[in-house]
Amino acid sequence: MTHDLIFKNISRHIDLSEEEKNYFISLITFKEVSRKTVILKEGQACKHLSYVHSGALRAYCMDNEGKEATIMFAVADWWVTDMFCFLHDKRAMMQIETIEDSCIFQLSKKHWEKLFYKAPKFERFFRILMQNAYTREQLRVMDNLSLSAEKRYDNFLIKYPHIAKQVTQKQIASYLGITPEFLSAIRKNKSKEGIS
Amino acid sequence: MTHDLIFKNISRHIDLSEEEKNYFISLITFKEVSRKTVILKEGQACKHLSYVHSGALRAYCMDNEGKEATIMFAVADWWVTDMFCFLHDKRAMMQIETIEDSCIFQLSKKHWEKLFYKAPKFERFFRILMQNAYTREQLRVMDNLSLSAEKRYDNFLIKYPHIAKQVTQKQIASYLGITPEFLSAIRKNKSKEGIS
DNA sequence: CGTCTATTTGAATGTACTCAAAAGCGGTGG
DNA sequence: CCACCGCTTTTGAGTACATTCAAATAGACG
Numbered sequence: 282m283t284h285d286l287i288f289k290n291i292s293r294h295i296d297l298s299e300e301e302k303n304y305f306i307s308l309i310t311f312k313e314v315s316r317k318t319v320i321l322k323e324g325q326a327c328k329h330l331s332y333v334h335s336g337a338l339r340a341y342c343m344d345n346e347g348k349e350a351t352i353m354f355a356v357a358d359w360w361v362t363d364m365f366c367f368l369h370d371k372r373a374m375m376q377i378e379t380i381e382d383s384c385i386f387q388l389s390k391k392h393w394e395k396l397f398y399k400a401p402k403f404e405r406f407f408r409i410l411m412q413n414a415y416t417r418e419q420l421r422v423m424d425n426l427s428l429s430a431e432k433r434y435d436n437f438l439i440k441y442p443h444i445a446k447q448v449t450q451k452q453i454a455s456y457l458g459i460t461p462e463f464l465s466a467i468r469k470n471k472s473k474e475g476i477s
Numbered sequence: 478m479t480h481d482l483i484f485k486n487i488s489r490h491i492d493l494s495e496e497e498k499n500y501f502i503s504l505i506t507f508k509e510v511s512r513k514t515v516i517l518k519e520g521q522a523c524k525h526l527s528y529v530h531s532g533a534l535r536a537y538c539m540d541n542e543g544k545e546a547t548i549m550f551a552v553a554d555w556w557v558t559d560m561f562c563f564l565h566d567k568r569a570m571m572q573i574e575t576i577e578d579s580c581i582f583q584l585s586k587k588h589w590e591k592l593f594y595k596a597p598k599f600e601r602f603f604r605i606l607m608q609n610a611y612t613r614e615q616l617r618v619m620d621n622l623s624l625s626a627e628k629r630y631d632n633f634l635i636k637y638p639h640i641a642k643q644v645t646q647k648q649i650a651s652y653l654g655i656t657p658e659f660l661s662a663i664r665k666n667k668s669k670e671g672i673s
Numbered sequence: 674c675g676t677c678t679a680t681t682t683g684a685a686t687g688t689a690c691t692c693a694a695a696a697g698c699g700g701t702g703g
Numbered sequence: 704c705c706a707c708c709g710c711t712t713t714t715g716a717g718t719a720c721a722t723t724c725a726a727a728t729a730g731a732c733g
Binding site for chain 2 (some may be wrong): 309342344348350351352364365368372374397401404405410411412414415416417419420421422423425426455458
Binding site for chain 1 (some may be wrong): 710711712713714
């Protein structure tokens with residue numbers, strides 16, 4: 282239950298006093314979650330923002346036909362939630378579940394608001410976090426608009442090599458917006474190219 | 478050169494004192510820009526964050542073959558820049574140009590940093606702005622992953638009816654990630670359906 | 674009025690999907 | 704430790720969605 286990692290994460294953007302650190306600790310709760318556990322269920326209230334201390338989670342949506350679209354993977358040192366629903370107190374549009382046994386810290390919506398009130402420094406921290414999340418998603422939109430499935434897959438491997446090792450092809454396919462069958466075909470092509 | 482609109486925008490999230498307002502005014506510059514003017518050129522330094530007071534702008538990328546991908550439209554009361562490059566002092570990946578004669582306020586990168594130092598309240602304001610931008614992009618990714626071009630077009634019309642009226646079909650097509658020809662075909666279909 | 678660009682149309686093509694079935698792989702229980 | 708079960712991955716054939724290219728038409732602007 283070490284807080285080292287999460288404070289290292291925070292200190293990349295702001296400096297906290299001991300007092301602020303202790304206050305922050307008092308607001309978060311630690312959870313060990315075994316693999317394949319749903320920590321946020323679609324349709325339920327999204328009350329927590331989670332920081333991944335170890336393990337890996339996946340956030341995804343299901344359309345009417347049950348096809349999954351992976352919104353994001355969250356591995357160690359990432360923050361994850363259904364942000365829109367967390368912020369606006371809506372029922373979750375996405376489901377979040379662990380891919381592996383994981384340890385997470387959670388900050389409730391209530392504490393999220395308190396935190397800004399008592400330690401406004403965190404406004405800056407989360408501003409930067411949101412900035413990064415925004416630009417990341419924007420780059421993803423750009424990829425989706427202009428690249429073929431194969432190039433998107435290449436990009437994914439380059440950008441998130443560690444994630445690629447932790448998740449299944451089916452999950453990668455659903456992140457790229459293609460079918461597992463087609464991703465398989467892409468990979469087959471690549472291995473052929475590699476030989477020539 | 479009225480600041481009413483921009484302060485109304487800001488006051489949706491934070492309350493400013495007269496002093497803070499004046500300070501903010503001292504940092505921004507007002508610009509009238511005629512239609513089809515490039516305000517940010519790909520490859521150049523992205524030094525400004527812009528608030529659209531009136532008119533309409535478009536941010537887009539061009540791939541190697543000269544095909545455009547529209548990243549966003551910015552109409553009155555929107556903020557726009559190549560955020561990634563603005564924040565990290567990189568050369569712009571996107572081009573931003575006016576679709577109509579427009580009036581904008583600009584905040585330079587230098588002033589952006591000063592602003593947070595002198596008026597930390599703005600951390601909160603931009604945190605919320607970034608949050609909204611993030612969740613907006615995330616929803617767009619979800620649409621791209623799971624919806625057909627036709628449904629994405631429907632969504633666009635529902636979500637941004639005012640924008641749909643200000644931009645060409647070609648530009649909408651490049652926002653949706655489809656060709657103008659195919660958008661035309663979609664529209665043809667719709668009008669048929671409407672008759673039956 | 675003429676020019677330039679946007680939009681429409683249609684035919685041929687390509688990219689990615691569906692469906693079905695086989696093969697591979699990991700975990701679990703006997 | 705092996706056998707089985709369920710799930711992932713692969714394969715292939717047929718199909719659907721979206722693109723390319725070319726040409727005609729319509730609209731906007733100077």
